[in-house]
Amino acid sequence: MACCATLLSGCAGGGHTAPSTGTATSASSSATAKDGTVFTGYYAQQIKRTYDDAHQSLTKKILKDSKITDEEFNELSExxxxxxxxxxxxxxxxxxxxxxxxxxxGMSQSDGDSAVAQCDEDNDFTSMSILHDSMKSNPKNEDPAVPLLQCLKKNGLAEQSMTVDDYKAIVSDENKDKDVFGKYFDESAPGYDAAKAKLYEACQTNS
Incomplete structure (x- = not known):
């Protein structure tokens, strides 16, 4: 019996990127674990939490230098x-x-899923996967809404006076989102602009 699961995947509905959850720090910092280990860098706080919550000694060994190399992550995966x-x-x-x-x-999917979930927990696999992926794709731990809004402004798709907080408030409200940006992602919206819709999609994809 085979089961396929995709890890670390995400999608944004409604044609735009959802606002950041606020985990990004956008500045280098330091954090101290319960055992006194000090972490530095843009992901110091997240590394500290993962380190303190770790079940696997290998996880702590990997995180001690505030980095996760591909080789180290492959070892954890093994x-x-x-x-x-x-x-x-x-x-x-x-x-x-x-x-x-x-x-x-002879093994049910339920039993198989339980076995995999236990190994995942025992080896901190999901938490380390997410952290490793984030550190590679967003090394400075920046709020993804920042470059996205810059792109929208550059292409005339957002008011120059719009702040990141303004943007997050708009896309968090379905009605406001449609009023402000609907003409770039909703073909049924009044004033829909196909050319600008392509620019809007490009900002969402590449920012």
Missing amino acids: HFSDCAKQQGVDVTFDSQGGMQTTYPA
Whole structure:
């Protein structure tokens, strides 16, 4: 029995990027773990939380220098897949962050899922996957709304006076979002502009 799950994926509905959840720091900082280990850099706070909550000693070893290299993450992934294999479950990964799990004959999907979930928790796999991916794709831990709004302004799709907080307030309210940006993502909206819609989509995709 095989089951395919995609890790670290996300999507934005309504044709725009949702506002940041506020985890970005946008400035280098430092944080101290419960055992006194000091972390520095743009992800210091997130690294501290992951370190303090870690179940796997390898996780703490990897995080001690405030970095997660690809080699280190691959090592952690191997620990995770080895754990699953001991339960009879084969786990493989693809280059896009997808995970393929194959359960042996006679094992229910529920039992297989439980085994994988336990190995995930024991090896801090999901938390480290998210942190590793974030540190690679957004090394300065910036609020993604900042470059997005800059792109919108540059292309005449947002008022120059609009602040990041203004933008977040607008896209968080469905009615306001349609009033302000609907003409760029909703073909049924009054004043829909197909040319600018392409620019709007490009800002969402590339920012």
